[in-house]
Amino acid sequence: xxxxxxxxxxVALVFATPALAQEHHGHQHDAxxxxxxxxxxxxxxxxxxxxQERKFxxxxxxxxxxxxxxxxxxxxxxxxFMLHTMIxxxxxxxxxxxxxxxxxxxxxxxxxxxxxxxxxxxxxxAIEARYERPIGERGRVWVSAxxxxxxxxxxxxxxxxxSADHNPTAPLAHHNLDSTHVTRSVISGGAAHGAFSLEAxxxxxxxxxxxxxxxxxxxxxxxxxxVAWTKGPWRAQFSGADLTTPDTIxxxxxxxxxxxxxxYAGTVRNRPLAITVAAGRxxxxxxxxxxxxxxxxxxxxxxxxxxxxxxxxxxxILTAGGLxxxxxxHPHIFSTVGALTAGLVREVHDSRAGNFSAGLDFTAHxxxxxxxxxxxxxPFSIHASLRWxxxxxx
Numbered sequence: 001x002x003x004x005x006x007x008x009x010x011v012a013l014v015f016a017t018p019a020l021a022q023e024h025h026g027h028q029h030d031a032x033x034x035x036x037x038x039x040x041x042x043x044x045x046x047x048x049x050x051x052q053e054r055k056f057x058x059x060x061x062x063x064x065x066x067x068x069x070x071x072x073x074x075x076x077x078x079x080x081f082m083l084h085t086m087i088x089x090x091x092x093x094x095x096x097x098x099x100x101x102x103x104x105x106x107x108x109x110x111x112x113x114x115x116x117x118x119x120x121x122x123x124x125x126a127i128e129a130r131y132e133r134p135i136g137e138r139g140r141v142w143v144s145a146x147x148x149x150x151x152x153x154x155x156x157x158x159x160x161x162x163s164a165d166h167n168p169t170a171p172l173a174h175h176n177l178d179s180t181h182v183t184r185s186v187i188s189g190g191a192a193h194g195a196f197s198l199e200a201x202x203x204x205x206x207x208x209x210x211x212x213x214x215x216x217x218x219x220x221x222x223x224x225x226x227v228a229w230t231k232g233p234w235r236a237q238f239s240g241a242d243l244t245t246p247d248t249i250x251x252x253x254x255x256x257x258x259x260x261x262x263x264y265a266g267t268v269r270n271r272p273l274a275i276t277v278a279a280g281r282x283x284x285x286x287x288x289x290x291x292x293x294x295x296x297x298x299x300x301x302x303x304x305x306x307x308x309x310x311x312x313x314x315x316x317i318l319t320a321g322g323l324x325x326x327x328x329x330h331p332h333i334f335s336t337v338g339a340l341t342a343g344l345v346r347e348v349h350d351s352r353a354g355n356f357s358a359g360l361d362f363t364a365h366x367x368x369x370x371x372x373x374x375x376x377x378x379p380f381s382i383h384a385s386l387r388w389x390x391x392x393x394x
Contacts, residue, residue, distance in 0.1 A: 048385025055376030079133025233266030
C-alpha cells in the first residue's frame with residue numbers, strides 16, 4: 001500500500017505545471033491571478049558520499065537528502081485559496097540514524113538522543129491549506145491550517161534558503177533556528193502592510209517521533225509569533241515561541257525559543273549573491289543554548305557556484321538523554337562547538353528536465369575543551385554529491 005501511495009504522490013509532483021510563485025517560506029503569493037486552478041511543483045535530490053573523520057569513530061556513507069513539493073491555488077472571492085504539500089523520501093534514503101554529522105543533535109532513536117547525526121525528515125513535511133486576501137492597496141491578511149507544516153518562527157528553513165542553496169547539510173544551529181518547519185497541528189494567521197508583516201501560530205510543541213510515516217496529530221499546546229520586514233532582496237525577522245515539552249527525552253521541560261535573522265538574495269556586479277545572518281536562543285530550565293550562523297552562496301559564473309557557512313552553537317552533548325520523573329534534575333554540561341564549511345559546485349546540465357550539478361565541500365570543526373577527549377582536536381567532514389533540482393532555478 002505505501003509504495004502505491006508514494007508513486008501516486010511522486011507522479012502528481014513531477015507532472016504538475018510550474019505556474020505559482022515559489023516563495024514557500026513566506027507564502028507571499030499574488031492573490032490576483034485569474035479563475036481556475038494554478039499549479040506549481042519543485043523537487044531537489046542530493047545523492048553522494050558523506051565522510052566524517054573524528055577521534056575513535058569515523059563515518060562513511062552513501063546517502064540521499066531530498067524533498068518534493070507541490071502547490072495549487074484558486075481564486076475565491078476577493079482572495080485566493082491555496083494548498084501546499086511537501087514530502088521527503090529520507091525515511092528510506094537515509095539510515096534510521098540519519099545523516100552522519102559531527103556535533104549535530106536533535107530528536108531521538110530508540111528513545112535515546114541522536115548525537116552526531118541529522119535525523120531523517122518525515123515523509124510528510126507539509127500538508128497545508130491557506131486562504132489569503134488583499135486589504136486595500138498595500139495590505140493583506142491570511143489564515144492557514146496544517147496537520148503538519150511550518151509555524152511562525154525563525155528564518156527561512158535551510159532547505160529553502162537561497163544562501164544555503166547547493167549545500168546538502170543541515171546547520172548545527174538547526175534546532176536553535178528553523179527545525180519547526182515540520183510541526184504538528186498548526187493553525188496560523190497573519191497580516192501585512194507594505195513591507196511589514198505580523199503572524200502567529202498555535203501548534204503541538206512535541207517534536208516528531210521516530211515513526212517517519214505518520215502525522216503525530218495532537219491538541220495544540222504551544223504558540224509562536226513573528227514580525228518581519230521584506231523589501232526587494234532583503235528580509236529581516238524577529239520571532240519567539242513557547243514550546244511545551246518539545247523533547248521526549250526531557251519530558252517535563254518547556255523551551256522558549258527566540259530567533260532573529262537578516263537575509264539578502266540579490267546580485268552584486270550582476271552575479272547572484274545570497275547571504276543570511278541569524279542568531280537563536282533556546283531558554284531551557286537548565287540554562288540558555290545560543291547559536292549564531294553566517295552563510296552565503298555566490299555564483300561567480302554561469303557554471304560555477306560557491307558556498308560557505310560558519311556557525312557557533314552551544315549544545316548539550318555530554319549529558320544528553322536520560323528519562324526521569326518530574327522534579328528530578330541532573331547536571332547538564334554544555335559545550336560550545338563550531339563549524340566552517342566551504343563548497344564548490346559545477347553545473348553539469350540544465351534543461352527542461354531540471355538542473356544537474358556536482359559539488360564538493362569541506363568542513364572544519366572547532367571543539368570545546370570538554371569534548372577533546374571524545375572527538376579529538378581536529379575533526380573534519382567531506383561531502384561529494386550530485387544534485388538534481390527541478391524546475392531549473394537559473
